[in-house]
Amino acid sequence: MLPKPPPRDSSPGFLYIPPYRIAGVSVAGETTSIQVPELDICFDMGECPRAALSAKYVAISHGHMDHVGGLAYYCSQRRFQGMGNGTIVCDARIASAVQRMMAGFVDLEQQRTPYELIALEPDHQTEIKPNIFLRGFETEHTSPSFGYVIVEKRSKLKPELANLPQEKLKELKDRGQEITRTLEIPLIAYMGDTLPGPHLVRNDVRKAEIIICECTFFEPDHRERAKVGMHMHVHDIAEWLRVVECKAMILTHISRRTHLGYARERLVEMIGPEKAKNVFLLMDNKFNRERYEQQEVAAGVVKPVKEAGAKR
Numbered sequence: 001m002l003p004k005p006p007p008r009d010s011s012p013g014f015l016y017i018p019p020y021r022i023a024g025v026s027v028a029g030e031t032t033s034i035q036v037p038e039l040d041i042c043f044d045m046g047e048c049p050r051a052a053l054s055a056k057y058v059a060i061s062h063g064h065m066d067h068v069g070g071l072a073y074y075c076s077q078r079r080f081q082g083m084g085n086g087t088i089v090c091d092a093r094i095a096s097a098v099q100r101m102m103a104g105f106v107d108l109e110q111q112r113t114p115y116e117l118i119a120l121e122p123d124h125q126t127e128i129k130p131n132i133f134l135r136g137f138e139t140e141h142t143s144p145s146f147g148y149v150i151v152e153k154r155s156k157l158k159p160e161l162a163n164l165p166q167e168k169l170k171e172l173k174d175r176g177q178e179i180t181r182t183l184e185i186p187l188i189a190y191m192g193d194t195l196p197g198p199h200l201v202r203n204d205v206r207k208a209e210i211i212i213c214e215c216t217f218f219e220p221d222h223r224e225r226a227k228v229g230m231h232m233h234v235h236d237i238a239e240w241l242r243v244v245e246c247k248a249m250i251l252t253h254i255s256r257r258t259h260l261g262y263a264r265e266r267l268v269e270m271i272g273p274e275k276a277k278n279v280f281l282l283m284d285n286k287f288n289r290e291r292y293e294q295q296e297v298a299a300g301v302v303k304p305v306k307e308a309g310a311k312r
Helices: 050-054 071-080 092-109 166-174 220-229 234-240 260-271 285-298 305-310
Strands: 013-017 020-027 031-036 041-043 057-059 086-091 115-120 125-129 132-138 146-157 180-190 210-214 248-252 279-281
Touching (some): 013 285, 050 071, 071 086, 071 092, 260 279
Parallel strands (some): 086 115
Antiparallel strands (some): 013 020, 125 132
16 A cells, blocks of 8 residues: 655745735744745745745744744855845844844854844834835734834925926925925735734724735634634624725635635625625635736736637
């Protein structure tokens, strides 16, 4: 009798929410690593997919192993591949613990892997690309935890000066008068592992174009389990969707015990089919692949199946 082959690892999830690719792996209790290549960032590093090495920044939500287990490997491989130092961004409360973890690998390997560490206080931010900033804020989990918002800052002429000629504007500017105002456009919010709370309705989270958040539990009788583990339940997502303005919400950290088909059915049941069109499960590869194929057709990259068959 032949032995059973080993179980297959989860295939990375992928979604294209123009203009951003959201890619990675997220399974409750096992691993979370979610990359946005266009912004040079990866949220959490439970494992380090090869593609994630290109991320210049890794923003850590909290210190659980399924969110930091691949951190040392990420830093080491970036150096090994000649990609420069990795930069870790984290809640200031866990910064010293992250440093101690990384120092442990120095003792094990007998070599030092350089890396950068940015410890953020709540509502502080760091620039990750020109005019694009990563802002951290406290969430609520079983260990110190952070969420993040990526914000683009744009300078706009003050409305009351809109009709003035360029010469007058230059004159005002030369006198030292401020003629512009800064607009903040929240691009992506990442919530990490968290209970519901005031952090879900912050303006920069509520108005983010894309929200990436965990939803670990879907079964109706698991709401109490969600509270005990300080995680989100699909009921919390349904309540939250009433106030957010995002064009897409991406759910991560779903438990293996929950079939993804069932999770999607529960979503439709809780929020209705129209709202469900803009809520995606990162690891629902079949659904997401079909959606991407439709995007290719709409963009003219490939021809619809019927049209291609008609020409044969």
